[in-house]
Structure formats: C-alpha cells, structure tokens
Amino acid sequence: MxxxxxxxxxxxxxxxxxxxxxxxxxxxxxxxxxxxxxxxxxxxxxxxxxxxxxxxxxxxxxxxxxxxxxxxxxxxxxxxxxxxxxxxxxxxxxxxxxxxxxxxxxxxxxxxxxxxxxxxxxxxxxxxxxxxxxxxxxxxxxxxxxxxxxxxxxxxxxxxxxxxxxxxxxxxxxxxxxxxxxxxxxxxxxxxxxxxxxxxxxxxxxxxxxxxxxxxxxxxxxxxxxxxxxxxxxxxxxxGGNAAFVVTADADVDAAVAGAMIAKFRGGGQACTAANRFYVHTDVAEEFVAKLGAAVEALQVGPGADEKSEIGPLISARAVEGVRALVDEAVAAGATVAYRGALPEQGWFYPPTVLTDVAPDSPILSQEIFGPVAPVVVWDDQEQMLAQVNDTEFGLASYVYAGRLQDALKIAERIDAGMVGINRGIVSDPAAPFGGFKQxxxxxxxxxxxxxxxxxxxxxxxxxx
Missing domain, CATH: 3.40.605.10 (Aldehyde Dehydrogenase; Chain A, domain 1)
Structure with a gap:
C-alpha cells in the first residue's frame, strides 16, 4: 500500500x-x-x-x-x-x-x-x-x-x-x-x-x-x-441522479413515510440515490405529507459527534447556499414550506424541509438537490405521473410504494432508472449491480x-x- x-x-x-x-x-x-x-x-x-x-x-x-x-x-x-x-x-x-x-x-x-x-x-x-x-x-x-x-x-x-x-x-x-x-x-x-x-x-x-x-x-x-x-x-x-419517489393510492402510508425518511434524509440527502422528487397520489397525499412533516420536524439536527444527532451538516457553505437557492426559487414559483426542522447555531447546516404545492414543471424537480429537501407533487393520472418521472436526463434510482406488489412492479418496469426500490427506501447492495440509465x-x-x-x-x- x-x-x-x-x-x-x-x-x-x-x-x-x-x-x-x-x-x-x-x-x-x-x-x-x-x-x-x-x-x-x-x-x-x-x-x-x-x-x-x-x-x-x-x-x-x-x-x-x-x-x-x-x-x-x-x-x-x-x-x-x-x-x-x-x-x-x-x-x-x-x-x-x-x-x-x-x-x-x-x-x-x-x-x-x-x-x-x-x-x-x-x-x-x-x-x-x-x-x-x-x-x-x-x-x-x-x-x-x-x-x-x-x-x-x-x-x-x-x-x-x-x-x-x-x-x-x-x-x-x-x-x-x-x-x-x-x-x-x-x-x-x-x-x-x-x-x-x-x-x-x-x-x-x-x-x-x-x-x-x-x-x-x-x-x-x-x-x-x-x-x-x-x-x-x-x-x-x-x-448524477434525480430519483423519483412514487406513492400510490393503496400504499401503506406509514411504510412509505419510513422509506422516505431513509431515501431522502440519509446522509442529509447528499447521495446520488437520494429521493429527489416525491409523487404522491391525491388520495393519500394529505396523510403522507402530514406524517412525513412530523417525522422531519422531529429530526435531531446537529454535529455528527453528538450521538443524539440524526442528520448532520452539508459538506460546505457553498452546498448550503446551493440548496437555499433552489428552495427560494421554488417558493418564489408558488411552492410552500410546509414543514421544516430546527438548526444548530453554527456549522454548514440546512434545515430538513418538506415543500408542498410544487408545480410539476418546477426547476427544483429537474435538478439534483443534494440536500435535505423533499418537494411533493400530487398526482391522480398514472400516465401523466410516469411521463413526469421520466422527464429527466438522469436515470439512476427511483422508489415505488404500492399496496400490490404487481402494481409496483408494473410501475417500476416503466421507470427509466437502473435501480428501483420497491416498498423500501434503499437500493444499494454489494451483491447487486449499481448503476443507471441515460446520463x-x-x-x-x-x-x-x-x-x-x-x-x-x-x-x-x-x-x-
């Protein structure tokens, strides 16, 4: 060596x-x-x-x-x-x-x-x-x-x-x-x-x-x-990635929220496989957002040296500014900061955030956030939702939560991504082929x-x- x-x-x-x-x-x-x-x-x-x-x-x-x-x-x-x-x-x-x-x-x-x-x-x-x-x-x-x-x-x-x-x-x-x-x-x-x-x-x-x-x-x-x-x-x-997180009308909402907390907030969202966009069916959107928001606001944000911390800082001050700019742009375009966690007094932190009222064509959905921000889009038309999911140059990972495994697999087969987590919020495994489609x-x-x-x-x- x-x-x-x-x-x-x-x-x-x-x-x-x-x-x-x-x-x-x-x-x-x-x-x-x-x-x-x-x-x-x-x-x-x-x-x-x-x-x-x-x-x-x-x-x-x-x-x-x-x-x-x-x-x-x-x-x-x-x-x-x-x-x-x-x-x-x-x-x-x-x-x-x-x-x-x-x-x-x-x-x-x-x-x-x-x-x-x-x-x-x-x-x-x-x-x-x-x-x-x-x-x-x-x-x-x-x-x-x-x-x-x-x-x-x-x-x-x-x-x-x-x-x-x-x-x-x-x-x-x-x-x-x-x-x-x-x-x-x-x-x-x-x-x-x-x-x-x-x-x-x-x-x-x-x-x-x-x-x-x-x-x-x-x-x-x-x-x-x-x-x-x-x-x-x-x-x-x-x-890079721009992972979609899809929740269907018959999904187990509690399981979907638990998976979302892993897929989005593990490592502060600083992962190429991180859930970047949440597409939640209108029938369960209110419940999902409320439960996700409660979990986000309960997160312990702080230095990793503190064993109580569940989510640490971003890698640099520049990274914080980049995430802040994306959120500010989304809010200016009509998105709402529905839930937000607390921050420590110093360090390169950004508060865990849930955005609602996000338009399907919002810029925050087309860029890799690389931070603890979850923008939620509500859907009721599966064909339209899948078109939005695939409307990106990226195709690394995505996630699907559905009540019936067959339905989840049918959606997964139509997503242009190299990896799809089905009813789970993590896809990485040394025994599985890691990689993506497109760019x-x-x-x-x-x-x-x-x-x-x-x-x-x-x-x-x-x-x-």
Missing part, C-alpha cells in the same frame, strides 16, 4: 464547525506520475497472484475494516459530517465490498464451445485490464473507495486513487488497513490533491493506465469521457458486473481438424 506524499499540504475541515481537523499532502503532476509508476511495477506480480491469494487478502481487509469501525466512523463524522448512525452504516456497507469480492475473486468464469462449423473450438477467458485510475466523491468516503478498489484487486488490477479533497482521511485510513491486510506496496496508490483536473488528466494521458472509474457529477463525467475518448480508454461512470452513467458496480468492469474478455480459436 502506498500513499504518494509531498511537502505541500491542504486543510480538511469539519463541516459541523468549519474547523480544520487535519492537514493532508497535496499531490500534483509528479505525485500522479509516481503513483502510476508504482502501480505499473506492481501489476505483473499482483495479476499473477492466484485468485485464492487475492481473495484471502480481501477477506482480511474486510475483517480489519469491521474491527476499525469506531476509527473509520469517527473519521467520516469529522470530515464528512454524517451522523454516528449513518457513518457506522457506511463502514459496514463499505467493508462488505471486500468480503463480496473476496468471494468473487475465486469464481473465475470462462466458456468452452464447439464452433458452428465444428472445425474449431472456442475458449473464452477474462484477464485484468491493467492499471486502473479511480476517482471518488466526498459523500461516501469509505464506500465509494472500496466499491472500486475491491473488484479491481479481485480482478488482478493495480490502482491509483484520487479521493475527494473534502474527505481524504477515510481513504488514507483504508489504505493503511489494506497494507496491514497484506496488499503489496504499489498495488493501491493514493494521491490526495486539491488539483483534481491536473492529477486525473495526468493519469488519463498515461499509456500505462488502461481503465478509469469515476463517481461524481454528470458534468465532470462528460468531461472525463471526452478525455478518455482520445485514448479509447475503458471507462466506467457513476454519475446517470456507464457500466455497473457491485455484483459480478463490478468485477467485469476491470477485466478484458479474450478468446482463443483452437484448430480442431
């Missing part, structure tokens, strides 16, 4: 207080190149390791992460601002990628077939793509790193990782854990930086880098795809699909006459 260091540093802030919690080495071009040097040197030996050897290291990494839950959750709270419960849940989720891919590493698949003309035999196998560049966001500093590192290592790739400048401490701790679990030097290389474009461009222009895997905004993803196109570079993109990305993470993203398919045509 290697963290590429430099004498230059940058500050990491606690979003609950704005205070500096650490200084971290600030990498640039030299550090980016050194990281690829190390990964390229380590690749032949790591890719030649037996699948079982790689699996055992990943399994030890899982055990070590679970053992370090308190430390890792504390880092997430300090640099990301999540509540204690959210931070600990993230650590468990993040560690599970190491366990899942420790099991997938030994499940190598291939094919053997008789060619149609019978004069040859076809053998299909899969090999590691090579050095992979990984770029992760700040909203899940542990899980976004392990969701990429684990399948890459299982496939036999070596990696260079740029964690988000807002949250590098968790990634650095995971790097240490991997080293202690037996990952050889040079296999995973971290470059924290405040100059992401320079570092990532250095990687994408290096012929030794054969893969880029990015999680972040659709705008940045488009720019990276343009760069990747110049080298026809293998690219995976997990981009929400390319490729999948998790499941068997995740390891395929770090492999090339090769076949041998064998003479059989």
């Amino acid at each position: 290697t963290a590429v260091l430099t004498e230059r540093t940058f500050a990491v802030h606690d979003p609950a207080t704005g205070e500096v919690v650490a200084e971290v080495p600030d990498g640039g071009v030299d550090e980016a190149r050194s990281a690829v040097d190390a990964a390229a040197r380590a690749f032949p030996a790591w890719s030649a390791q037996t699948p079982r050897a790689r699996a055992e290291i990943l399994r030890r990494s899982f055990d070590a992460m679970i053992a370090a839950t308190d430390e890792l959750a504390g880092l997430i709270v300090a640099e990301n601002g999540k509540s204690q419960a959210d931070a600990r849940a993230e650590v468990a989720y993040a560690a599970e990628f190491f366990r899942w891919y420790s099991e997938e590493a030994v499940r190598g698949e291939g094919e053997y077939a008789v060619a149609p003309a019978s004069g040859t035999r076809t053998i299909v196998t899969h090999r590691p793509v090579g050095v992979a560049a990984l770029v992760t966001p700040w909203n899940f500093p542990a899980a976004m790193a392990t969701r990429k590192i684990a399948p890459a290592l299982a496939a036999g790739c070596t990696v260079v990782l740029k964690p988000a400048a807002e949250t590098p401490l968790t990634a650095l701790a995971i790097a240490r854990i991997l080293g202690e679990a037996g990952v050889p030097d040079g296999v995973v290389n971290l470059v924290p930086t405040t100059d992401a474009p320079t570092v990532v461009t250095t990687w994408l222009e290096d012929d030794r880098v054969r893969k880029v895997s990015f999680t972040g905004s659709t705008g940045v993803g488009r720019a990276l795809l343009h760069q990747a196109a110049d080298r026809v570079l293998n690219a995976s993109m997990e981009l 929400s990305g390319l490729g999948r993470e998790g499941a068997r699909d995740g390891i395929r993203e770090f492999q090339e398919t090769q076949y041998y045509s064998v003479e059989w006459s």
